Amino acid sequence: MHDEHDGQDAALTELRKVLKAAMACMRLNQTDLATRAGLGRTTVSEALSPGKPAPSSQTVAALARALQLPVGELLELQRSAAEGTERGMRPVPGRPISEWDPHDLEVHPAGPGNAVPGPGRPGARAMPGYVRREHDRVLAELVKEAAAGHSRAVVLVGSSSTGKTRACWEAVQPLTAQGWRLWHPFDPTRAQDALEDLPRVWPRTVVWLNEAQHYLGDRTAGEQIAAAVHQLLMSEECGPVLVLGTLWPEYAARYTALPAPGAEDPHSRVRELLAGRMLTVPEAFDAPALTAATALAEDGDRLWADALSRAGADGRLTQDHAGAPELLNRYRHATPAAAAVLEAAMDARRLGVGLHLPQEFLTDAAADYLTDTDYDQLTDDWAEQAFAELAALVHGKQAPLRRTTPRTRRRPPAPPQAVDSPAQSAAGPVFRLADYLEQHGRTHRKRLCPPASFWHAAHAHLTDPNILNNLTREAENRQRLQWAHSLRERAADHGSTDALSYLALKREEAGDRAGAEALAQQAADHGSTEALFRLAALREEAGDRAGAEALAQQAADHGSTDALYYVAMLRKEAGDRAGAEVFYRQAADRGNTDALTSLAMMWEEAGDRAGAEVFYRQAADHGNANALFHLAMRRKDAGDREGAEALAQQAADHGSTEALFYLAALRKEAGDQGGAEALYRQVADRGNTDALTSLAALREEAGDREGAEALARQVADHGSTDALFYLAELREEAGDQGGAEALAWQVADHGSTYALFRLAALRERAGDQGGAEALARQVADHGSTDALFYLAELRKEAGDQGGAEALYRHVADHGNIDALFHLALKREKAGDRAGAEVFYRQAADHGNIDALTRLAEMREEAGDREGAEALAQQAADHGTVGMFPVAERSGIFTRLWPYGLDPDGTPTSPWRASVSIERNRHLPPGTV
Incomplete structure (x- = not known):
């Protein structure tokens, strides 16, 4: 991955050859040379070591002077090496931290903007002296761990201008002397640069993801970037690296929110990456920080003196610096x-x-x-x-x-993409x-x-x-x-495949098949076969098999095997086994290994186990190791345990960690604890922390609590608290409430209070309401009302309406508006519509749009159309609640305004789509 010939060959080799020859002539070792050049020994070692990035121009100049070599000639070699001119390849991402200006990394400038000369630029703005706060101490520890060789990541969460980026900049300064690089992906776009170059990051690099919503929230690449960052952190070859990011609280809340049951989960990988890696930056300075800022001002720092004169009372000093x-x-x-x-x-x-x-x-x-x-x-x-x-x-x-x-983009032009x-x-x-x-x-x-x-x-x-x-x-x-x-x-x-696909489906629903196909073809020409695929499914469902097959074939001609696979499944469901096999084979011929697995399952269902195994093995040979694993599970279900183990081992040999897990479970069932542990360790060696969780459970069951906790902490150190959480549940079930709570608090220390919620729930269900509530209140005292809310739900399910309402009120008093909404629901179900409206209104006033919508529905039910319209318009103007559009949550909008609303809130007159282009000012074109 990091071979020196990847873009830096000849110039870098020649540079190091000249330096080493001069060292030999002067009979210097690396320590002596570092002393002469005024550099760190690590810096010198990396400058001379194959497989390391090209040294910086400052390092080369210092070495040249120390070795009495021509500085200009060596700097020319350094420039060629750094730019990869020998092969026209891109340089390694990033450059030495010392070469960065903090304002280029989006640290907010402060003060009147007086320029101070700096290397390589006309001037740089002065920054106020830095005041360290609690989050800086946490950052410093992470940087120390990174410097010691452990990859780390943290995302600072705080509102605009609270000092997040400056904190990151100050934190990485100790890494400068150790030769660390810093990479800020932004060209041609932040997300594209990150996605392309994360796999190329070298060890001892700071990955700078300021305003991380531009990376993690990207609709196309966000999940892939999160996965790539996670892989970078887990890879020993790439480490150590330090990933630093910043986020506003609303983005952090959006990415970490659990989806509603059955809803899409657009941020699952991002949520996993952020778990235990977020660090809050407060809005205002606390008393010790204000004292430190005052001391800087008294020592002559005018920027702090000015800020304190304006914002000292409320402590929002960094916001003042940012204007x-x-x-x-x-x-x-x-x-x-x-x-x-x-x-x-x-x-x-x-x-x-x-x-x-x-x-x-x-x-x-x-x-x-x-x-x-x-x-x-x-x-x-x-x-x-x-x-x-x-x-x-x-x-x-x-x-x-x-x-x-x-x-301006400064990369070689890429080939056109569809x-x-x-x-x-x-x-x-x-x-x-x-x-x-x-x-x-x-x-x-x-x-x-x-x-x-x-x-x-x-x-x-x-x-x-x-x-x-x-x-x-x-x-x-x-x-x-x-x-x-x-x-x-x-x-x-303008080429949007999403829009083309949507319009194609609407044309299909309206009966305009020719128009639908034309739009779907346009989408396919722009690189998306989704519209053709969905049209094929609609035609199949309508009984038009010939039309469905034709569209599926068109989609396949544009490179999609999913359409062929989908039609095959529909044929199978319709009982047309022969037709299904034809399409499965076509999909398999185009590289879809799932089609081979489906063929195997069809043959096995027909009783031809030998034929099925042929297809399973073909799928495995084409890289689908889980095909053999599925066959192994079927053998076990049929009572052939020995055959199942043999096939699972083959699947594991093909790279399936799932098969190794399965083998371990089989060994455990058979009472072979040693064999099971050995297999779990094999899985763990492949980087799977779930295996460590299973090992911890084995140790716990065997009575080795100390060993179990040690393994669980290893998992937590890798960013997952599942093992600690699992052990806590085992301790609780065994009656060790003290041990369970201790482990649950460890989970909380890693950023998740869910284990404490679960303990509270277990105690509630065991009849220990006092213990459950005491634990939930402890969690609430640490800033989370979710546990109390959860308990309220349990009380409600158990029929304790009074206890549930008391807890809902307690949660609402702590600012959880969902509790107000649930109180309103309870009142409404109890027949108290007036009381329900009071709580709905309170929830709506706090921003709960579901409550506003329900108020509108209640007015509509009472025959008050005017009142219903006023409330529904307020909800519609808001647009969305979490991930869900308001209009998708209630039919009231369609009932009130079947043609929608004009921007000013008046009902839109009846209209229909038209091919004409109407250019009246401030009226939507293309409608009549």
Whole structure:
């Protein structure tokens, strides 16, 4: 993976040859050379060692001077080696930490912006002295562990401008002397760069994922990036590495939230990566931090002195450094035109428009944010004045809305790919909204639907299909159905396969088969066969096998084997075994090993075990090791234990860790504890921490508690608390409540209180209500009300309505609005509609949109249509609750407004999709 010839061969080899020859002539060892050059011995060792990255220019210059070699010639070799010019290959990701400017890593500048000269750049802004807080101490320990050779990762979670990025920068400084590199993926996009180059990261590299939502939250690559980071952390070959990220709390909450039963789980890998790796950065300085900042100010640090004079009372000093209060004041006191532009920018960002907002879009979008009076008073140059007003700097650091230039791509052009069209450059200037105002907009404008001019401007000026899809979804979630249709058509016109697929299905449902197929073909031409695949399934379900097969074949011609496989399954379900086999064989011929497994299962179901085994083995030979494993399980079910073990061993030999697990379980069943443990260790050696959990359970059952806990802690050190959690349950079931609690608190120390919830539940079900509640209250005292909420649910299930309501009230008093919603439900079920409305209203006032929707339904049920419409519109304007659009949670929206709503909240007149292009201002084009 890290062979020196991967992009650095000749120049790096020659450089090291010259340095070693000079060392030999001067009879110096590496320690002597390090002393002469004023460098660390590790730095010198790596500069001379094959398999290590090219040394930095500073290191080479120091070595050249110490060895009395021509500096210029060696620096030329160093540049060739670092750039990989000998083979035109990309350099290793990152560069030495010492070569980075913190502001290039997105550390917020502070103060008036006076430039201080620095190497390789005209100037750098001064930063205030650093005040260390509790999270810095935790970071420092992780950095020490990384320096000692252990890969580590942490994501700092806090609101905008709370000092997360600066904390990361300060934390990595001790690694500079050890020659660590730092890599900040951002070109051509953050997600794309990370996904492409994470496998190329060298040992002793800091992976800098500032604003990690751009990586982990990417709709296309986020889960893959999380998996790649996890693999990097687990790989001994790549380690040690240190992964540092930052997130706003709302993103952290979104990524770590468990999906509702039966719902999609779009962030499962991200949630696993973040588990036990999040570190909270507080909003405000505590008393010790304020004392430290005051001491710096008294020692002459003017930046701290100024910040303390403005924000010392509430402790929000880092926000002051970043200009947040002034940004908010500038918005609040802006001219009407400038405020309209800012609000359009806030809405654009919260609804999914990219960082770079085109000026033409913002100018057109701002119109309906103005009152009629303010609109009538606009001058011809109003837009120029508004953008100039918003570009003025706040304390010399930031502007509410600043003009920006997207970075130029500096990589060799890649071959064209058949995917959604890339983002197109906006015609004219683009602007970026200040982070603090973006967050302010997300918080304070979340219940507002943008006006008509916003949607019109988006349709007229935005061309990126992904952004258009985002806006389509947001319009649809808010029941602005006509605009959603028009934006989706524009996205399709710009190559969005999602939009093309959706429109194809709608055409199919309307009976326009030719139109559906044409749109599906367009999607396939852009790289997605999903539409063809789904059309094939619809045709099959409608009984049109010939049509389904034709579409499946078209999808296959575009590279999809899933369509063939799906039709085969449908044939099998319909009893057409011969037809199913034909399609399974076609899919298998195109490399789908699942098709071979399905063929094997068909033959086995028909009683031909020998024929089935042929297909299972073919699947295994094509890389599907689990095929043999499935065959092994079938043999065991048939009573052939010996045959099952033989096949499971073959599957394990083909690389299936699942088969090794199965073998271990078989050995355990047979009473062979030693054999089972040996197999679990084999699985653990392959990097699977679940095997360590199973080993811990074996030790616990054998009475070796000390050994069990040691193994469980190993698993926890690898980022999973499952083993500790499992041991806690075993201790509880054995009656050792003290031991169970001790282990559960260890799990909590690793970032998860779920084990404590489970212990509380076990005690509740065992009849120990006092013990359960005492434990749940301990968890609540540590900041989590989920355990009390869980207990309330258990009390409700057990019929203890009074006890449940008391706990719900306690949870609600601690700010959990879901508890208010459940109290309302309880009151409503008990027939107390008036009491229910009170709690629904309280929950709605705290942001629970489900409560608002239920209030609307209750008004509708009572015959109060006007009241129902007012409440339902508030819910619709909000758009989504968690992962779910409001409109998907209740049929009231369709009943009230079958054609949707206009942006101003009035019901939309009857309309239908049309091929005509109607360009009336602020009306959705393409509808009549």
